[in-house]
Amino acid sequence: MPAAAVSDSKTHKFNPNFTAQVLAATGPNVNPRVKQLTHSLIQHLHDFARENELTVDEWMMGVELMNEAGRMSDAKRNEGQLLCDVLGLESLVDEITYKLATDAADEPTATAILGPFYRHDAPKLEMGSCIVHGIEGTGDRTWMHGTVTDFKTGTPIEGAVIDVWHTAPNGLYEQQDPDQPDMNLRGRFTTGKDGKYNFYCLRPVPYPIPFDGPAGKILTALDRHPYRPAHIHFLLTAPGHKPIVTQIFDRSSKYIDDDAVFAVKDSLLVDFNPFQGDPNAEFELPYDFKMATFADAKEGKLNGSTEESASL
């Protein structure tokens, strides 16, 4: 328990033994990591309630918001995640997880949050394919290409799968938009021996995160806008390498300094270059991904396979 939290608890006017009593209810047969996380969460929640003299009505408003988020969540939408996102929590745990895995000076590609719009089983496509369907003449066709390498050796990685997804020009992901074909603007590409990849997509646009639910209520209550700067999502996997969840951001996009979910990192800013000579693309976007082997990524709970990891 952080000493700071305990001293807070001692200066308030409420039952000084209450939190200790709740923590003491924990039995002996508890996973140490589960105990650490749950006890710390209880301490913080209780300190939060006492420091702010949280009333029953205010607490119940929070419970209803959480329940509403859960009811809105399904295979196509994760409102609980979105609620965390507008509070900066997903970007923070992303930073923590990345930092724990990465101590090298010459770092692998930085990570960014998965976001609530990832879908499993995007179509497996041939290199050079186009992931844009049912959208005509937007003037924003982009040829994206690059190489996936091992960040330490520089060796191209064979069999790396680049799973990509982004929004349509109307700012909607396909699962939010009945007018788009299923799995539009999504695809999975597998590298050959040279580690190279290339495909056609769109230069994305800023868009508002959905604000018809609890996350929107929080944004409205905090007098905040719901916009994200233009970005493309990636999930990279490769044999023997640590997966990378990331996004790349259009450096010239509106909201680049003011992302509603706080995901922008300097190393993930990219430039869309005007592109001549290809009738299928107005822009070119070169981008190389650098992955770490599991051995180079710091061992431990990140690999999801240690005794220490929490599970419920």
Added chain:
Amino acid sequence: MPAAAVSDSKTHKFNPNFTAQVLAATGPNVNPRVKQLTHSLIQHLHDFARENELTVDEWMMGVELMNEAGRMSDAKRNEGQLLCDVLGLESLVDEITYKLATDAADEPTATAILGPFYRHDAPKLEMGSCIVHGIEGTGDRTWMHGTVTDFKTGTPIEGAVIDVWHTAPNGLYEQQDPDQPDMNLRGRFTTGKDGKYNFYCLRPVPYPIPFDGPAGKILTALDRHPYRPAHIHFLLTAPGHKPIVTQIFDRSSKYIDDDAVFAVKDSLLVDFNPFQGDPNAEFELPYDFKMATFADAKEGKLNGSTEESASL
């Protein structure tokens, strides 16, 4: 922001500006109480994540638990509330709310958590009615009676509504149990000029809170039992008086020192006295309720009508 939390933030190895950046996104047109609560919550959540080096996988497990709780919640069940209950949060905000309202030495009846099984619109019954239906010969029939008075003047309160609910001998509330009649073991009784009330109920039993959802997962993970000591719930309302949400506990019940939701208070312990001469009851339970006027309850956010109160 508590100084303690800020100093925690300064000693970690992560982006030292991140939380400030999230807080700075708040616009100028924000209710001060909403700002206070949200900013404090963000600070605590971020400190929690950093202090424990929370990983993306661990955070996502929490999100899924929250979403699952929301999906299980409806008019008959509030799993988000139950999740808070096993972490002690509802009992804590109940204590805070009660303390804010009560400074007097001779205090009104202590409060206890509402719990997730309250239902609106319980049947309005005549004094002396029995709320037990479809349950035969358990040997635990109880005649409960007493007076509702103003805690300061001692005057009986006319028009006080006593809304009562408790579990059946099988440990289930009627909405959990298809074999019980709708609204079984619930009733609302309105006092006359003498402030007196009386009705027949059962001497309740300890029971496990539902553990087929996220709250049960938490209990299992913490190696804790799900039992509550025997208790009867009340919601008291009366013209001009502050409502009282409370429970009274059978002093001799198992789990009286080890309530899964931490709701027991000494002043709410009662004795079921063996009762002779009434063919309808084996026990007698005398209990007087003491209510405070709104004027005597400390004014402020408790009345739910001040500008300070948070709303979304």
